[in-house]
Amino acid sequence: MREVIIIGSGPAGYTAAIYAARAQLNPLMIASSVEPGGELMKTTEVENFPGFPEGLMGPDLMANFQAQAERFGTEILFDDVVEVDLKGDVKIVKTGSGETFEAKTVIISTGAAYRELGLPKEKELSGHGVSWCATCDGFFFREKTIAVVGGGDSAMEEANFLTKFASKVYVIHRRESLKASKIMQQRAFDNPKIEFIWNSAVAELQGEGSLTGVVLEDTVTGAKSELALDGLFIAIGNDPRVWLVENQVELTEERFIKVEGRSSRTSLPGVFAAGDVIDPTYRQAITAAGSGCVAALDAEHYLASH
Incomplete structure (x- = not known):
């Protein structure tokens, strides 16, 4: 039985992992086999993330996040979550490779995908115009x-x-x-x-x-x-990645995961959400990271009170 499982990586997931690991919750992060690191892996130069005055490449920033999470003991699994059951006290998470994990809390940081035009060269020219x-x-x-x-x-x-x-x-x-x-x-x-x-x-x-x-x-x-x-x-919209949980947690009208106020608490006890999957407005690496911190602290407080 895990204390916390984090589904999804990116700034929110990795920050949640750093805080949860430092709280000695031994988090398991399931980071995706296809797109670990989230949208920043597709970004060239990042100049607005605090602490890097010269800027750095998106993949390099995410490598730093990963190294920091692992330094404090986060276990990272590069696999895809295909099914979850979050309604009971024991949360069940199943992966594409056939493994099943149980946890007391789950943090969902699956992000949101920008809608693309669907044209040839679109991915090739991403970050190059x-x-x-x-x-x-x-x-x-x-x-x-x-x-x-x-x-x-x-x-x-x-x-x-x-x-x-x-x-x-x-x-x-x-x-x-x-x-x-x-x-x-x-x-x-x-x-x-x-x-x-x-x-x-x-x-x-x-x-x-x-x-x-x-x-x-x-x-x-x-x-x-x-x-x-x-x-x-x-700028034709973005789609929060909620298909895993859409029939279990409450969503907003825009189909983002609904949380209580400035917290990360969802409609299900022990289930928290962070990053772009709850944020239709700001969608920045720094706001996602802050949101991941909130989720880890909320999970820690939940575990302490139960």
């Missing part, structure tokens, strides 16, 4: 021409934020009206650096090694045109 995070990467596009794909609040927020750096920001939207709230729309319309390209979808990414432009397809006529760009920010 294609991004899903303006806060992370906007700084690299000073005086450049960039575009944001999307029509919701997130897309408008990213477009406005990116005008701090870029000389020109296009907003590419497949319809002729936005889904964003009126106030967010108006801020974008009022920004002289933003230009809207309506009824258009990105049909192709151009460039070898780094993005040089896109091919746009008119969603009404089907006509195609080229647009030269230095960067493309994709």
Whole structure:
């Protein structure tokens, strides 16, 4: 019987593991066989994580997280959780390799995946002109021409934020009206650096090694045109990875795991959640790490009171 099992890695999972291990809870982290380390493994340079004034590569940052968690005794299993039963006092976790583990507490840090356009070269150009995070990467596009794909609040927020750096920001939207709230729309319309390209979808990414432009397809006529760009920010939403637990813990309207206030406590006793799987708003490595700390402390307090 384990004291705590952490499902998922990334900044939230690894920080939870560091705190749980230092509390001598001997955590088991099941970190995925396919994507251990989470979304930062796909990121090139990280310049906004405190403590690294020169910046570092996303995979290097996650290697540091892993080494620190292991230093304090975290057991890391690179396997995939395929089934859980979290409703009883004993939590049951099954992996793809056929192993079954039991624990008194479980921390879910399975993250959220940015929605992709599904185009050739998209993964290849990720970090080389294609991004899903303006806060992370906007700084690299000073005086450049960039575009944001999307029509919701997130897309408008990213477009406005990116005008701090870029000389020109296009907003590419497949319809002729936005889904964003009126106030967010108006801020974008009022920004002289933003230009809207309506009824258009990105049909192709151009460039070898780094993005040089896109091919746009008119969603009404089907006509195609080229647009030269230095960067493309994709803001069409993200999907929290909740399929493991969606029928067991309470979710929010946006289908993130619901937690109590600023805690990590879910609707099930002994089950905690941290990181992007509970956060539709900030989605930063540092906020995920802080959330992982909260989850480990909540689990520790729960175990002490039981």
